[in-house]
Amino acid sequence: MKIVVPIKQVPEVSEVRMNEETGTLIRDGVPSIMNPFDELAVEAAIQLKEAHGGEVTIITMGPPQAKDVLLKALAMGGDRAVHLTDVAFAGADTWATAFTLSEYIRKMDFDLVICGKQAIDGDTAQVGPELAELLGVPQICYVRKIEISEDEKHITAHRETDEGYEVVKAKLPALLTATKGLNEPRLPNIMGIMKAKQKPFEEVNAETLGTELQLLGLDGSPTVVRKVYPPEKKKGGIIVDGEDTAAAVKQLVEFLTKKGAI
């Protein structure tokens, strides 16, 4: 099976702190990691390759330093990496990101594209469906379990829903997005890390991609971020010591009654 896994380098959001004075994010010293949902996608692709043979291509769009997550995915067991990197790609919204990825992937021969459900910085979960549409393949989003038919022409997946899950079957090629529960991503071992550096690694810029510049990055984005600001701080949050249980609870119940919450 030929599998493509688009991944993203993201800041470790749990370590991002706010600068209380300016209300902006402090990014210094915040490590960049592979988006955790994308690790599930990489692991799923490697497991499918181990079971059915084939090739796993890892692709990312991002600045030069995003190379690190491609190398990690190769160390986990990906076969080749593609790095779409160019200042022209910067400022892309989800559509322009999906479009740029699709410009490369559509020229490939693939059976399956596996994305992470969403990136933990933007949390949109939109690039997967948008990419599926641009590639003209069906999508199964929020997948917890994957089975490939014996003839390797169909896929059956457990898709998480608001009430539980549904079992969905599709003909390949298709695109899946991976969610928690699909697998436990492996850690790259020393052998993997050493081998990663020998694996095919392709860098692609806007020119080699051969796409009109006005369809890329900020220019190609239908949506525009007009403003970014810190959320309203919860002010006057009351904190009481629970040592005197009765008093603390009394105060809480009065608070809830006053707010009309109970």
Add this chain to the structure above:
Amino acid sequence: MKFQYDRDTCNGCMLCPSVCNFGAIEKDGDKVKFDMNKCVYCGSCEEICPVDAIHIERRTFDKSKLLEYHNVWVFCETNQGRLRSVALELATEGRALADALGEKLVAVIIGHEIEHHADTLIHQGADKVIIVDDKMFADYTTDAYTIAMTSLIAPRKPSIVLFGATGNGRDLAPRVAARMGVGCTADCTGLEIDDERQLVQTRPAFGGNVIAEIITPARRPQISTVRPNVFKPSEPDTSRTGEVEKVDIKISPVQVRTRVLEKVSEVVEGMKSVEEADIIVCSGRGIKDPANLALPKQLADLLDAAVGGSRPIVDLGWLPPTQQVGQSGRTVCPKLYFALGISGQIQHLAGMSSSDLIVAINKDPEAPIFSSSDFGIVGDIFTILPELISEIKKVLDAR
């Protein structure tokens, strides 16, 4: 060149690095320098610069075409024939947007045997309800619903289309948007119309650490998904009347490339959905043992609330995945949220920080949950909860 920085004009005031959320601006001698690999072109620096040394060149568009688009649409999702509660919230918010624009609110229902919901949506504010009813739409499939939505939108040209940010809404909206070559903004928590009659879409990012305002300057319709429970449904007005249009959309099975073989409910009998509840009682690691969940359950039953769990206790299997609140679980926005023995990691906060009122009980006074809560008690949940339950009981009994 999309980004211009005029170093000569720059007065070195150092305001711009302080407003950059992306670490893209650094001091460089007495001026600044920009790392374009980090810049997302949000324009914060351009806005704050007192001497106009920073200019982001944005594409200009022929906006005359935009005038062809009118009316606000809301996609009203059904589940097993029942309207999801987010549909009523969307109709309420859509009504406000339509009023701001002086346009009509159109509710769209797709499904099978769902006609009877038309009145409910008219009472909720819709001027018109479009109904697409066929057995091909009985189960949600991306393909069938995308075909239905795009074939409704294309000739009718709405200027705004809102979807609920449910599992299916988040699957459908970007697919519809991509097919129409327009943008889509996920998980909005605020919507308004600006002076240029554009939809301003507000959404949290970076685990709720920043709020972004997003517009769609040049393409229509403007498509967003809206978080359930953010907008509260208005009181239905049963005297309202409206138009109902039934649209026949025929879909052949070959156009639907996925097939739902089975639907499995993980909803535990009697366990309320965290996404639809007004009150959530959520427990974390501090609950220590699954048997102890009886205590939060008792509080939840008293308040007709949903029982939720943080990732660690759901991973341990103490509660089903449907009840998990947080980034890898459900995003919730209830009127009242109890965080019991939850430390408040950012992944958890991302899923609940927009709740109206947050009450935290935790032994650790340093727990980050306290800085996000409206009322916090530093103490042991096992001594505080029983007392709280009995006090609330007294209040409710006295009513």
